[in-house]
Amino acid sequence: MPPSKPVEIEMRDESRWQAVQQRDASMDRRFVYGVLSTGVYCRPSCAARRPLRDNVRFFDEPAAAAAAGLRPCKRCRPLEHWQDDPEIALLLRLCRLVEAEPDRLPDGAALARAAKRDAFQLNRLFKRYLTITPGDYIESVRMRRVRHALRHSASVTDAIYDAGLGSSRGLYERAPASLGMTPREYRSGGEGVAISHATGNTPLGLTCIGATDRGICFLQFGEDREALLALLAGEFPHARLAPMDAAAQSAFDAWMHALNEHLGGRAPDLDLPLDLRGTAFQVRVWNYLRSIPYGTVVSYAEAAAAIDAPRATRALASACARNRIAVLVPCHRVLRGDGGLGGYRWGLPRKRALIDVERSATRRR
Numbered sequence: 001m002p003p004s005k006p007v008e009i010e011m012r013d014e015s016r017w018q019a020v021q022q023r024d025a026s027m028d029r030r031f032v033y034g035v036l037s038t039g040v041y042c043r044p045s046c047a048a049r050r051p052l053r054d055n056v057r058f059f060d061e062p063a064a065a066a067a068a069g070l071r072p073c074k075r076c077r078p079l080e081h082w083q084d085d086p087e088i089a090l091l092l093r094l095c096r097l098v099e100a101e102p103d104r105l106p107d108g109a110a111l112a113r114a115a116k117r118d119a120f121q122l123n124r125l126f127k128r129y130l131t132i133t134p135g136d137y138i139e140s141v142r143m144r145r146v147r148h149a150l151r152h153s154a155s156v157t158d159a160i161y162d163a164g165l166g167s168s169r170g171l172y173e174r175a176p177a178s179l180g181m182t183p184r185e186y187r188s189g190g191e192g193v194a195i196s197h198a199t200g201n202t203p204l205g206l207t208c209i210g211a212t213d214r215g216i217c218f219l220q221f222g223e224d225r226e227a228l229l230a231l232l233a234g235e236f237p238h239a240r241l242a243p244m245d246a247a248a249q250s251a252f253d254a255w256m257h258a259l260n261e262h263l264g265g266r267a268p269d270l271d272l273p274l275d276l277r278g279t280a281f282q283v284r285v286w287n288y289l290r291s292i293p294y295g296t297v298v299s300y301a302e303a304a305a306a307i308d309a310p311r312a313t314r315a316l317a318s319a320c321a322r323n324r325i326a327v328l329v330p331c332h333r334v335l336r337g338d339g340g341l342g343g344y345r346w347g348l349p350r351k352r353a354l355i356d357v358e359r360s361a362t363r364r365r
């Protein structure tokens with residue numbers, strides 16, 4: 001039993017919950033609410049699906065929500081409603097400054113100069129409302145561009161130049177910072193990360209999808225729901241796991257539909273949000289796998305050469321074997337040098353089926 005709250009706080013929370021249910025815009029400047037299952041905070045009138053009451057906490061101002069580890073919602077942008085606060089106005093101005101640069105991004109020092117603050121003050125400002133440092137913020141903008149370029153460029157090399165990074169080393173050095181977990185996060189087995197899950201049927205059998213607020217971090221095939229949930233818990237032993245709530249269900253249905261269209265050979269491009277969590281090397285391999293065009297295959301040696309690690313064929317094969325996101329991270333497109341299938345975490349018949357569907361769909365086009 002949680003300690004009982006004073007009556008006036010309970011009444012205040014009750015009226016705030018009503019404002020959230022009514023999406024009452026007149027309350028936007030009065031408080032924010034945090035959704036524990038997604039890790040974000042919103043203004044009362046946010047158009048996102050209403051969360052479950054149990055997952056909601058109320059805060060008098062954005063800084064209090066951030067202090068609880070929550071980040072501002074990208075959809076309703078709660079901070080925009082608090083711009084009469086000079087600190088928040090400054091923060092938003094700096095964020096826009098970063099986003100406005102199409103080719104190269106300013107560094108923390110440039111931001112500090114623009115803000116007429118020292119690095120320490122700037123750090124505190126970003127942490128106070130966004131829970132991240134200015135460097136993390138710049139990195140997140142950079143990686144958003146890299147992810148976009150990776151999805152829309154023909155090859156990793158194109159993506160590097162599209163994202164204005166200049167060299168593959170630059171991309172791969174930066175990748176682990178936001179495309180994957182930090183080494184500390186990785187070692188802790190997903191501690192503090194909330195993952196919601198649901199299962200559904202595909203032509204390749206029962207599948208379970210697990211997702212963080214950033215995207216899909218787990219997609220695997222299995223015999224039954226219990227076995228799949230045990231796999232998920234084994235992959236993320238310290239994460240907070242929960243079944244998807246009603247709000248996430250529509251996203252899940254859309255993902256399952258896209259996945260089934262793809263597995264049926266009707267939709268080669270499968271562009272779903274991913275949250276790749278692994279070591280720097282694993283994330284590098286998985287991003288490379290995502291760049292292999294639909295309907296084509298490469299050998300482990302070719303793949304190793306493509307990521308500038310020609311002597312790391314064995315490590316590459318092991319990163320493929322550790323892939324947690326079947327199909328979306330297409331490790332099935334890597335074969336043995338002699339054309340043999342090699343291994344597949346979810347069984348060779350599934351690998352064979354995936355390759356066959358892609359080949360015949362490509363031939364039809």
Ligand SMILES: [Zn+2]
Binds near residue numbers: 048
């Ligand atoms: Zn929101």
